Amino acid sequence: MKAKHQRLILIIAALIAIIGAGLIAAWTLRNQANYFYLPEQMAATPPAVGQAVRLGGMVRPGSLSTQADGVTVNFMVTGNTDDAFPVRYHGILPDLFVEGSGVVAEGSLGTDGVFVATNLLAKHDENYVPKELEGMGSAQAAQMAADTTIGLTQ
Amino acid sequence: MIAEIGLAALWLAAALAVLQMVSGALALRSAEGEANPLAIYARPAAVMQALLAGLAFAMLVWAFAVTDLSVKLVAANSHSMKPMIYKLTGTWGNHEGSMLLWVGVLALSGGLIALFERRLPERTMGATLAVQGFVALGFYAFLLLSSNPFERLPVPAIEGSGLNPLLQDIGLAFHPPTLYAGYVGLSVAFSLAMGALLTREVNPTFARVMRPWVLGAWVLLTFGITAGSYWAYYELGWGGWWFWDPVENASLMPWLAATALLHSVAVLAARDALRTWTIMLGVLAFSMSMLGTFLVRSGVLTSVHAFAVDPERGAFILVLLGLYIGGAFTIFALRAGAVAEGKRFSFSSREGALVFNNVMLSAILAIVLLGTLYPLVTEAFDVRVSVGPPYFNPASAMFAIPMFLVMAVGPLLRWKEDSPRRIRFEVLLLAVILIGVIGLVSFFGQFALLPLLGLGLAAALGVAAFLPLRGRKLTRVPVATWGMVLAHFGIAVSLFGMASEGAFTQERLAAVAPGGSDQVGDYTFTLQSVNPVAGPNWTAIEARIAVSRDGGTPVILTPQARNFWSPAQSTSESALLTRWDGQLYAVIGNQAADGRWQIRMWWKPFVTFIWYGGLLIALGGVLSIIGRVRVDMKRRKAVSLGDERRADLEALGTAPVPAE
Numbered sequence: 149m150k151a152k153h154q155r156l157i158l159i160i161a162a163l164i165a166i167i168g169a170g171l172i173a174a175w176t177l178r179n180q181a182n183y184f185y186l187p188e189q190m191a192a193t194p195p196a197v198g199q200a201v202r203l204g205g206m207v208r209p210g211s212l213s214t215q216a217d218g219v220t221v222n223f224m225v226t227g228n229t230d231d232a233f234p235v236r237y238h239g240i241l242p243d244l245f246v247e248g249s250g251v252v253a254e255g256s257l258g259t260d261g262v263f264v265a266t267n268l269l270a271k272h273d274e275n276y277v278p279k280e281l282e283g284m285g286s287a288q289a290a291q292m293a294a295d296t297t298i299g300l301t302q
Numbered sequence: 303m304i305a306e307i308g309l310a311a312l313w314l315a316a317a318l319a320v321l322q323m324v325s326g327a328l329a330l331r332s333a334e335g336e337a338n339p340l341a342i343y344a345r346p347a348a349v350m351q352a353l354l355a356g357l358a359f360a361m362l363v364w365a366f367a368v369t370d371l372s373v374k375l376v377a378a379n380s381h382s383m384k385p386m387i388y389k390l391t392g393t394w395g396n397h398e399g400s401m402l403l404w405v406g407v408l409a410l411s412g413g414l415i416a417l418f419e420r421r422l423p424e425r426t427m428g429a430t431l432a433v434q435g436f437v438a439l440g441f442y443a444f445l446l447l448s449s450n451p452f453e454r455l456p457v458p459a460i461e462g463s464g465l466n467p468l469l470q471d472i473g474l475a476f477h478p479p480t481l482y483a484g485y486v487g488l489s490v491a492f493s494l495a496m497g498a499l500l501t502r503e504v505n506p507t508f509a510r511v512m513r514p515w516v517l518g519a520w521v522l523l524t525f526g527i528t529a530g531s532y533w534a535y536y537e538l539g540w541g542g543w544w545f546w547d548p549v550e551n552a553s554l555m556p557w558l559a560a561t562a563l564l565h566s567v568a569v570l571a572a573r574d575a576l577r578t579w580t581i582m583l584g585v586l587a588f589s590m591s592m593l594g595t596f597l598v599r600s601g602v603l604t605s606v607h608a609f610a611v612d613p614e615r616g617a618f619i620l621v622l623l624g625l626y627i628g629g630a631f632t633i634f635a636l637r638a639g640a641v642a643e644g645k646r647f648s649f650s651s652r653e654g655a656l657v658f659n660n661v662m663l664s665a666i667l668a669i670v671l672l673g674t675l676y677p678l679v680t681e682a683f684d685v686r687v688s689v690g691p692p693y694f695n696p697a698s699a700m701f702a703i704p705m706f707l708v709m710a711v712g713p714l715l716r717w718k719e720d721s722p723r724r725i726r727f728e729v730l731l732l733a734v735i736l737i738g739v740i741g742l743v744s745f746f747g748q749f750a751l752l753p754l755l756g757l758g759l760a761a762a763l764g765v766a767a768f769l770p771l772r773g774r775k776l777t778r779v780p781v782a783t784w785g786m787v788l789a790h791f792g793i794a795v796s797l798f799g800m801a802s803e804g805a806f807t808q809e810r811l812a813a814v815a816p817g818g819s820d821q822v823g824d825y826t827f828t829l830q831s832v833n834p835v836a837g838p839n840w841t842a843i844e845a846r847i848a849v850s851r852d853g854g855t856p857v858i859l860t861p862q863a864r865n866f867w868s869p870a871q872s873t874s875e876s877a878l879l880t881r882w883d884g885q886l887y888a889v890i891g892n893q894a895a896d897g898r899w900q901i902r903m904w905w906k907p908f909v910t911f912i913w914y915g916g917l918l919i920a921l922g923g924v925l926s927i928i929g930r931v932r933v934d935m936k937r938r939k940a941v942s943l944g945d946e947r948r949a950d951l952e953a954l955g956t957a958p959v960p961a962e
Contacts, residue, residue, distance in 0.1 A: 154646050158579070162661050165701075169665035172697055173672040180693040181676065184686040200692055218813020218894040239811060240874075240891030240900050 182254070187225050187233035190263065197257050203265075204252040208232050212247050225251065225263075237265040305373050305452040308361030312402075312452075315354035315409060316442035322347035322412075322435035329428025330500060341424070344431040345416040351438065352413025359393075359406040362451055366393045369462065375399060375451050377459035383839055384465065391474040392465045397599060397615075398451035400478060404595065405441045407479075407486040411515075412438060415490055421511055423503060430497030437489055440622045448618050467840070467866040467873050473533035481526030481553055485591040487519030488560060495584030496630060504577040504641045509570035510934065512584070514927055516567055520560040521923035527553050528916030539874035539889045541904050543803070543912055546694045551674045552594030555667055559587035562663040565656045573717055575644040575653055579660070585634055589627045590667070596623050597674070648719040655712030662705035669697045699752055706759050709793070710766035713786065728769055736762040749805045756801025763794035782929030789922025796915025802884075802908035809905075813898035823905030825849050825886060828856070832890070832899055840866045842875070845890040845899060849879060861890045885909050 184202045185195070195201045203225060211224035211232070221241065224232035235253050245251065245268060253265035322344050329341035365373050366389050369382045379396040380389055394400045412434040419427065445451065491512055498508045530553065535543040544550060563583040569576045596619045647653040673689045680687050710732050714725045722729075740758035743749065767790040771779060810822035819828040830846040842864040848856040859877040866873070879886040884907040891900030 155578075155643065158657065161657075162664065165661045165665045166668055169668040169701065170672065172700060173669050173693075176693050176697045177673065177676055177689065181680075181687040181689050182692075184688075200690075202688065214894055218896070218898045219811050219891075219900050240889065240902055 184252075187227040188229050188231045189227075190233050190257070191231050194257055197259055200254070200256050202252050202254050203233065203235065203263050205233075205250070207245070207247050207249060207251055209247045222262075223247075225253070233263060234261070235263045235265050237268055239266075239268075242268055304361050304365050304370065305454060308358045308365075309450070309452040311354045311358040311361070312442065312446060315351045315358065316439060316446060318347045318351040318354065319435045319439040319442055322351065323432050323439060326428040326430070326432025326435060330425055330432065332425070341428055344428055344435075348409075348416035348431055348434065349413045351435075352409045355406045355409035359402055362399060362402055363390060363393050365452075366390060366399075371460070371462060372454055372458035374453045374455050377455060377462050379462065379465055381462040381464040381839070384470070385838055387472070387475065388465060388470045392469070394478050394482075395465050395469045395474055398445070398449045400482070401441070401445055401449055401599065402451050403479065404482050404486060405438065405445055407483050408434075408438050408441060408489055411487055411490045412493075415494075415515070419511060421507060422497075423501070426497045426501045426503045426508070428497075429500045430493045433493040433496040434489065437493065437626060440625065444615075444618050444622065448615050464839070464866070467864070467871050470839075470866075471533065471537055473529065473537065477526055477529045477533055480522045480529065484519045484521075484523030484526055484560075485556060485594065487515060487522060488556060488588045488591050490515045491519065491560075491563065491584045492588035492630070495581045496633065499581050499633060499637050499641070502637070502640055502642075504570075504581060506571050506574050509567050509580065510930075512580075513564075513567050513571055513930060516560060516564045516584075516587075517923050517927045517930070520557070520564050521920050521927070523553065523557045523560060524916060524920040524923065527557060528913050528920065531916070532913050536876055536878060537873075539876045541809075541876075541887055541889075541902075541906075543800075543909065546673070546689075546691055548674050548677075549598055551670050552597045555670055555674075556587055556590040556594060558663050558667040558670070559583060559590045562660045562667075563587050566660055569653050569656055570644070573645055573647070573653060575647055576657070577641050577644040578638045579657075581638070581641070582634060583660070585627075585630045586664075586667075589623075589630070592619075592623050592626060596620060645718075647717070650715065650722050651719050652712060652715045652717050655708050655715055658708050659705050659712065662701045662708075665701040666698050666705075669701065670694065673697070695752060699755075703755060703759070706763060706793075706797075709790065710763055713770045713790070728766075732762045732766055735765055743805075753801045753804035756797050757805065760794045760798035760801055763797065764791060767791035767794055780929055781932065782926045785922045785924070785926030785929055787922070788925060789919045792915045792918030792920075792922055794915070795911050795918055796913075799908050799911030799913075799915060803906050803912065806907040807904060807909075810901075810903045812901055813894050814901050815896075815898045818898075820901070820903075822886075822903040824851050825903075825905060826853070827859075827888075827901070827903060829899060829901060830858075832893075835862070837864075840864045843890070845888075845901070847877070847888055847901065849886060849888075851881075859886070859888045861888045863890055880910060883907060 180200070182200050182202055183195070184204060187203065187205050190203055205225040205227045208224040208226045212221060213223070214221050219240075220236065220238045222234065222236050225235055226232045235255075236258070237253070237255075252269040253263060254267040254269070255263060255265035258264045325340055325343040325347060328338045329344060332338035332341060362375075365376050366380055367386070369376060369380055369389065371377045371382075375396060375398050379399075380392050384392070392399075394403045412431070415434070416431060422430070494508070494512045494515065498504045527550075530550070531543050534545065534550075535541075563580065563586075566576050566580045566583055570580045596616075599615065599619055673693050676689055677687050711725060711729055714728055736758045739761040740754055743754060743757050767787055770783065771787060808823040810820060812820045814820055814829045816829055816831055819826055821827075827847050827849045830848055832843055832845045835842050835844045842862040844860050844862045847859045847861070849859055850856040857879060859879055861877040862875040864873045864875055865871075874889055877888045879888075884905060887904040887906060889902045891902060893899050
C-alpha cells in the first residue's frame with residue numbers, strides 16, 4: 149500500500165466516524181432533548197408519559213402542600229391562563245422556592261396526569277437564575293416563557 | 303498606585319507581544335542559517351512579557367489581599383470580613399481576574415518556551431513565538447479594551463459586596479488555576495504546531511519538543527477536571543459527580559482533544575507517522591480551549607461559572623475565536639498538502655490501535671460538542687431545550703466502549719506491523735474477565751446496561767493495564783512505560799468508581815423528628831439534634847446525625863444549611879463519611895410543619911475511586927514527563943560528549959595511527 153493510499157484511508161475512516169457521531173448525535177438529540185412546556189401547553193398537548201421535559205411557570209399561592217411522609221410536596225403551576233397544572237416533587241425544596249415565585253420543574257408526566265418533578269430550579273440569587281426565568285418578576289414569568297417558546301408545540 | 307502599576311505592566315506586555323510577533327515573523331522570512339537583525343528580539347520579548355504579565359497579576363492579588371475598595375473589581379467581588387484565603391483566591395473568582403490569570407499563564411508558558419527550547423531550528427522557533435505573540439495580543443486587547451481588572455471607582459466603596467458563597471471554598475484555590483494552566487498550556491502546542499506547519503518541519507524532533515507541553519497541559523487538565531468534579535460533588539449537595547453542565551463539558555472537550563493529541567504526538571516521535579493528523583489535533587485542542595473560554599466567559603450560558611453577562615465581551619471573544627481558529631484551519635488547509643508523507647504502518651499494529659482510539663476520542667468530542675451547542679442553536683430559533691444525561695451517556699458510550707476495548711490490547715501490539723494471533727492468549731484472558739464479571743454481577747441483581755458494562759470493562763482494563771509488563775524485568779522498565787501503565791490503570795479505577803456509583807447507590811429521603819432514626823444501606827442514622835451555628839460570614843442550622851454501620855460505633859455527621867449575608871445566599875453543606883469501600887453523603891433540608899426535618903442520605907459504594915482514578919491518570923502523566931525528560935537529558939549529554947570527543951580528535955590533528 150502506498151503512503152498516499154494510507155493517508156486517504158485514514159481520512160475516510162476519520163470522516164466516517166465523525167459523520168457517524170454527528171448522525172447519532174442528531175438522532176439522539178431529537179429523542180432526548182428536553183423541551184420546555186408551559187402549563188397550558190402541557191394540558192393541551194401533553195408529552196408522552198415518562199418523556200423527560202421541563203415545566204415552567206408560577207407556583208400558585210395557597211396550592212403548596214406537604215404529604216404525610218414530610219418529603220413529598222404537591223403544588224400547582226400556572227401560566228398565562230387560569231389553567232393550572234399539578235406537580236408532585238419528592239425531595240428537598242430549593243431555598244428560594246416559595247408560593248408565587250417562578251419555577252422550572254424538570255421531570256416527566258406521570259400516568260395519573262400529575263407532573264412528577266425530579267428537580268426544581270428556582271431563582272437562586274441575583275447572579276444565578278434559571279435561563280427560562282431570567283429577568284422576570286413572578287407575574288411576568290409565564291408571559292416571558294410564552295414569548296420565547298413559540299412554535300414549540302406543533 | 304498598585305492598580306496603576308498593574309495596568310501599566312499590562313500595556314507594556316501588550317506592546318512586547320507586538321514586538322514578539324513582528325520579530326518572530328521576520329525570522330520566518332529570512333533564509334535558514336542567516337540571521338535577521340530584527341529576529342533576535344522574539345525570545346527576550348517573550349520572557350519580558352511573561353515577567354510583566356506576572357507582575358500585573360501579582361498587583362491584582364495584592365489589591366485583593368488588602369481589599370483596596372477604590373478598585374472596582376475588588377469592591378464588586380470582595381469583602382473586608384472575608385477570611386484571607388478567600389480574599390486571595392477571590393482574585394480569580396470573577397470575570398476580569400480570571401481572564402488576567404488566563405493571560406498571565408499564556409505569557410508565562412510563552413516565556414518558558416522562549417527561554418528553554420533550543421532544539422528547534424531558529425525559523426520554526428521564530429514562527430512559533432510569532433503565533434504565541436499573536437494569540438497573546440488578542441487576549442491583552444480583550445482585557446485592556448473590554449475587561450480592565452484595574453478600573454478605579456470615582457469614589458471608593460465603603461464595603462465590598464462579597465464573593466459568591468459557592469466559591470468560598472478551598473476548591474477555588476486549585477480548580478481554576480490548574481484548569482487554566484492546562485487550557486493555556488495547549489496554546490504552546492498550538493503555536494508549535496503552527497510554527498512547524500509554516501516551516502514544514504513536522505518531524506520526530508518537533509514531536510519530542512511538543513510532547514512535554516502536551517503532557518503537562520494534559521496532566522493539569524486531568525487534575526483540574528478531577529478536582530472540579532469532587533468540588534461540585536460535595537459543594538452543591540446534589541450527590542452527583544458529573545452533571546454534563548455546559549461548563550463541565552467546556553473543560554472535558556480540550557481534555558478529549560489533548561488525550562488524542564498526546565497519543566498521536568507519541569506516534570510521531572517514535573515512528574514519524576501521523577504528521578498532519580498531529581498538527582490538526584494540535585489546532586483542535588487549543589480551539590477547544592478557546593471555545594471553552596468563550597462558552598464560560600461570554601455569558602451565553604447561565605451557570606455559577608459565568609460571571610459576566612455582557613454581550614460586548616461575548617462578541618469580542620467570538621471574534622478572537624473566529625480569527626484564531628479560522629486562521630489556523632486556513633493555514634492548515636493551505637499547507638497540509640506540503641507536509642511530506644510520514645511512515646506507513648499496517649492496521650494491526652500499535653499505530654493502528656492508536657489511530658482507532660484517536661478517531662473514537664474525536665467522535666466523543668463531536669458528541670459532547672454538538673450536545674453542548676445544540677441548546678444555543680435552538681435558542682436562536684426561539685425553542686428552549688436542555689440536553690442532559692439521557693443524551694450524553696448513551697451517545698458517548700457508543701464510542702467509548704469500542705475505545706476501551708482497543709485500549710486494552712493496543713499497548714500489547716508491536717509498532718509497524720503485528721499479527722493479532724501473537725496476542726491471542728491475552729485477548730482471550732481479557733474477554734473471559736469481561737464476560738465473567740458482567741455475568742457474575744447480573745446474576746446477583748438487576749442493573750442498568752451502562753453501569754454493568756462499566757464494571758466489566760473496568761475489571762478487564764485493570765488487568766490489561768499491567769499486561770505490557772508481562773515477561774519484562776520490572777527494574778528495567780522505562781519510567782515512561784510505568785507512566786502509561788499507571789494512567790491506563792487509572793482509567794480502569796475511575797470507570798469502576800463511576801459504574802459502582804451508578805449501579806449500587808442507595809438513597810433515603812425522609813422526614814425525621816429529633817431523636818428519630820432511619821436506615822440507608824447498612825447504615826442506621828439517628829437525628830440527635832438541630833442547632834443554629836455561625837461562621838465568619840454566615841449563619842447556619844446544623845444537624846447532628848449519629849450514623850452506625852451494622853450496629854457498630856456511631857460516628858457524628860454535621861450537615862448544614864448555610865445562609866451567607868454578603869451576598870445574601872443560601873448553600874447546603876453536605877457532610878461526608880468516607881470509608882474505603884464508599885462514602886455516606888448527608889444533606890439537611892427544610893423543617894416540616896410538624897417539626898420533623900428533611901434528611902437526605904446516600905450510600906455510594908466506591909464513589910471515591912472516580913477521583914482516585916483521576917489522580918492516578920494525572921500521576922501517570924507526570925511519570926511520563928519525568929521519563930521523557932530524563933531520556934532527553936541523557937541524549938543531549940551523549941551528543942555533547944560525542945562532540946567533545948570529535949573536537950579533541952580534530953585538535954590532535956590526524957587520527958592516531960594504530961601501533962604496528
